[in-house]
Amino acid sequence: MTAEAQALKARKRYKARLYYKRYWTLYAMLALPVIYFVIFKYIPMTYLQIAFKDFSITKSAWEMDWAGNNGFEYFIKAFSDRDFFYALRNTLMLNLLGLALGFPAPILLALVLNELPYKRFKKITQTVAYMPHFLSWIIISGLALQLFATRFGLVNTVLRNMGFESIQFLDKPTNWVWTYIFVGIWQSVGWNAIIYLAALTGINPELYEAAAVDGASRMRRIWHVTLPGLRSTIIVLLILRMGYIVASDFDQPYAMSNTLVTSVSNVLSVFVYNRGIKGTQKSLAAAVGLFQSVVGVIFVIGTNQIAKRFGERGLW
Amino acid sequence: MIKAKSSKIGDGIVVFLCVLLILLCFLPVWNVFVRSLSSPQSLIKNDVYLWPKEIDFTAYSLVLKDSKYNWSLAWTAMLTVGCTVLSMTMTILCAYPLIFDKLKGRKIINSFILITMYFSAGTIPNYLLFKDLGLINSPFVLAIPFTLSVFNMIIMRTFLQNIPESLRESAEIDGANPVRILISIYLPLSTSVIATLSLFYAVGRWNGYSDALFFMPQNKTYYPIQLLLYFIIQSKESVEAATQEGFSTPGASDAIKAAAVMFATIPILMVYPWLQRYFITGVTLGAMKG
Numbered sequence: 085m086t087a088e089a090q091a092l093k094a095r096k097r098y099k100a101r102l103y104y105k106r107y108w109t110l111y112a113m114l115a116l117p118v119i120y121f122v123i124f125k126y127i128p129m130t131y132l133q134i135a136f137k138d139f140s141i142t143k144s145a146w147e148m149d150w151a152g153n154n155g156f157e158y159f160i161k162a163f164s165d166r167d168f169f170y171a172l173r174n175t176l177m178l179n180l181l182g183l184a185l186g187f188p189a190p191i192l193l194a195l196v197l198n199e200l201p202y203k204r205f206k207k208i209t210q211t212v213a214y215m216p217h218f219l220s221w222i223i224i225s226g227l228a229l230q231l232f233a234t235r236f237g238l239v240n241t242v243l244r245n246m247g248f249e250s251i252q253f254l255d256k257p258t259n260w261v262w263t264y265i266f267v268g269i270w271q272s273v274g275w276n277a278i279i280y281l282a283a284l285t286g287i288n289p290e291l292y293e294a295a296a297v298d299g300a301s302r303m304r305r306i307w308h309v310t311l312p313g314l315r316s317t318i319i320v321l322l323i324l325r326m327g328y329i330v331a332s333d334f335d336q337p338y339a340m341s342n343t344l345v346t347s348v349s350n351v352l353s354v355f356v357y358n359r360g361i362k363g364t365q366k367s368l369a370a371a372v373g374l375f376q377s378v379v380g381v382i383f384v385i386g387t388n389q390i391a392k393r394f395g396e397r398g399l400w
Numbered sequence: 401m402i403k404a405k406s407s408k409i410g411d412g413i414v415v416f417l418c419v420l421l422i423l424l425c426f427l428p429v430w431n432v433f434v435r436s437l438s439s440p441q442s443l444i445k446n447d448v449y450l451w452p453k454e455i456d457f458t459a460y461s462l463v464l465k466d467s468k469y470n471w472s473l474a475w476t477a478m479l480t481v482g483c484t485v486l487s488m489t490m491t492i493l494c495a496y497p498l499i500f501d502k503l504k505g506r507k508i509i510n511s512f513i514l515i516t517m518y519f520s521a522g523t524i525p526n527y528l529l530f531k532d533l534g535l536i537n538s539p540f541v542l543a544i545p546f547t548l549s550v551f552n553m554i555i556m557r558t559f560l561q562n563i564p565e566s567l568r569e570s571a572e573i574d575g576a577n578p579v580r581i582l583i584s585i586y587l588p589l590s591t592s593v594i595a596t597l598s599l600f601y602a603v604g605r606w607n608g609y610s611d612a613l614f615f616m617p618q619n620k621t622y623y624p625i626q627l628l629l630y631f632i633i634q635s636k637e638s639v640e641a642a643t644q645e646g647f648s649t650p651g652a653s654d655a656i657k658a659a660a661v662m663f664a665t666i667p668i669l670m671v672y673p674w675l676q677r678y679f680i681t682g683v684t685l686g687a688m689k690g
Contacts, residue, residue, distance in 0.1 A: 103504075110578050218672050
C-alpha cells in the first residue's frame with residue numbers, strides 16, 4: 085500500500101517536473117507583462133487611499149492622516165464644489181449627446197455602404213472615412229479653428245455667400261456643444277463602422293435572396309434582414325459604451341476648448357487635471373477619479389445584466 | 401420595371417450620401433493643405449478656399465528651418481518607433497503564453513489582466529506613483545507606463561488562438577520548446593496582426609499629448625510634436641511666440657500654422673491606406689472578444 089502511494093507520488097512529481105521543464109519558458113515570458121501590470125496598474129490602486137486621507141507631500145500614502153467625516157471629507161467637498169457639479173453636468177451632457185447621436189451614426193453608415201453596388205467606390209469611401217480617426221485631436225481642433233472661424237472660416241464664408249448670418253461655432257457655449265458633438269462623430273464614424281461592416285458579411289446571403297423573391301423593397305430588406313443581423317453587435321458595443329458614460333475623455337475637450345466656452349467644456353478629466361495636477365488638491369482630485377472609476381464599473385455591470393435579461397450574450 | 405427604377409433611385413441616394421461623406425472628411429484637410437501653400441497676402445484677403453492662391457513655399461521652408469519644431473518631429477518619430485517595438489514585444493510576451501490550455505494558473509493571470517481594463521486607479525494615483533519612481537518630467541514617462549494595452553493584447557491573443565492547434569501539437573511532439581514554436585511557427589503566421597497592432601500603437605504614440613502635459617510639463621526639450629503643435633495652434637499671435645523663431649507677418653503665421661499641421665499629419669496619412677486590409681481584421685478580432 086505504502087509502496088503504491090509512493091510510486092504514485094513519484095509519478096506525480098515526475099509529471100510536474102516534466103511540465104515545468106517544458107513550460108517554464110512560458111512563465112518567463114509572462115514575467116515582464118505581469119510585473120508591468122503589478123507596477124503600473126495595481127500599485128496605483130494602493131495610492132487611491134489618498135482620496136480618503138489628507139494629502140501631504142512629505143509622507144507616503146500609507147502614513148497620511150485619515151480625512152474627516154470618516155474619511156469621506158473630500159467626497160463631500162467634491163460634491164459641494166460648484167466646479168465639480170458643472171464638470172459632472174458637462175461630462176454627462178456631452179457623453180449622452182454623443183451617445184444619442186454618435187452611436188447610431190456608424191450603424192447608418194454601415195447600412196449605406198452595404199447598399200452601395202460599386203465595389204471600388206465603396207473601398208474609396210471607406211478609406212477616406214477612416215482618415216479622421218488617424219488625426220490627433222490637436223490637429224482636428226486646428227482644422228476646426230480654421231474652418232469654423234467666425235470671420236474667415238470656410239464654413240461661415242459659404243454661409244454668408246448663401247445669404248445667412250455667420251455663426252459663432254466655437255465661441256458660444258451652446259454652439260460649441262453641437263460643434264463638439266459633430267466633430268466627435270466626424271472623427272469616429274468611419275472607424276466605428278468597421279465592426280458593423282464585418283458583422284454584415286456574416287449575414288447569410290440566402291436571407292436576402294428569399295427577401296428578394298418575396299418582393300421586399302430595399303427598406304424592408306434593411307429592416308428585416310440587415311438590422312437583425314447587426315443586433316448582437318449593437319448590444320455588445322452599447323454595453324461597452326455605457327461604461328464610459330461618466331468616464332471623460334481628456335484629449336478632445338481640452339484640445340477644442342477655449343476661454344469663452346469653459347462653462348460647457350470643463351469635463352471631469354479637465355477638472356481632475358486643473359485641481360490635482362496643475363493645482364495642489366490631490367485628495368479631492370483622486371476622490372473624483374475614484375468616483376468616476378466606480379460609477380463606470382457599475383454601469384458596465386448593470387448594462388451587461390440588462391442585456392443578459394433580454395437574452396443577449398453580453399460581455400461575460 | 402417599376403422595381404428596377406425605384407432601386408436605381410435608391411442607388412442614386414446611396415451614392416450621393418457617400419460622395420457627401422467623402423467631401424466632409426476630405427475637404428477640411430484639403431483646406432488646411434491649400435492654406436499652407438498660399439501666400440500670406442491671399443490669406444489675409446481671405447480668398448483661399450479650395451485652391452492655393454499665389455503658390456508659396458515660404459511657410460514650409462520656415463517650418464523646416466525651425467530647429468525646435470524639427471527636433472520635436474525627429475524626437476517624436478524616434479519615440480514612436482521605440483515605443484511601438486517595446487509595446488509589440490510586451491504584447492506578444494503577454495498574449496502568447498495565454499493560448500496554452502495546459503498552462504497552470506492561466507485563468508488567474510487572465511482575470512488579473514482583464515480587471516485592469518475595467519477598473520483603473522485614475523490620473524492622480526498614476527501621477528503619485530510616477531513621482532515616487534522618479535518618472536515625472538523624465539522622457540521615459542512617455543514610453544514605459546502605458547506601454548501595454550490590454551485591448552490590443554486581447555486582439556493578439558484571439559488571433560494566435562485562431563491558428564490551428566495541430567501545428568503547435570505536432571511541433572511539440574517533435575520536441576520543439578514554446579519559444580521555438582513562437583519564433584518559427586506563430587510569428588511568421590501573424591504578420592498581419594503585428595502590422596495592425598503596430599499601427600495602433602504607433603498612431604496612439606504619434607497623436608498622444610496628454611501624458612506629456614500631465615507628467616512631463618517642465619521638460620520642454622522632450623515635448624512630443626502634438627503638444628508643441630497645441631501651443632503653436634493655440635498661440636493667438638503666431639508661431640514664433642511658441643518657438644521663438646520664424647517671422648512676424650500676421651498672414652504668414654497662419655500659413656506657418658497650416659504647414660506645421662501638415663507636417664505632423666502627412667506621415668500618418670501616407671501609411672494608413674496601405675494597412676487598411678490588416679486593420680479591418682484587427683478591429684473585428686477585438687470586437688469579437690469584447
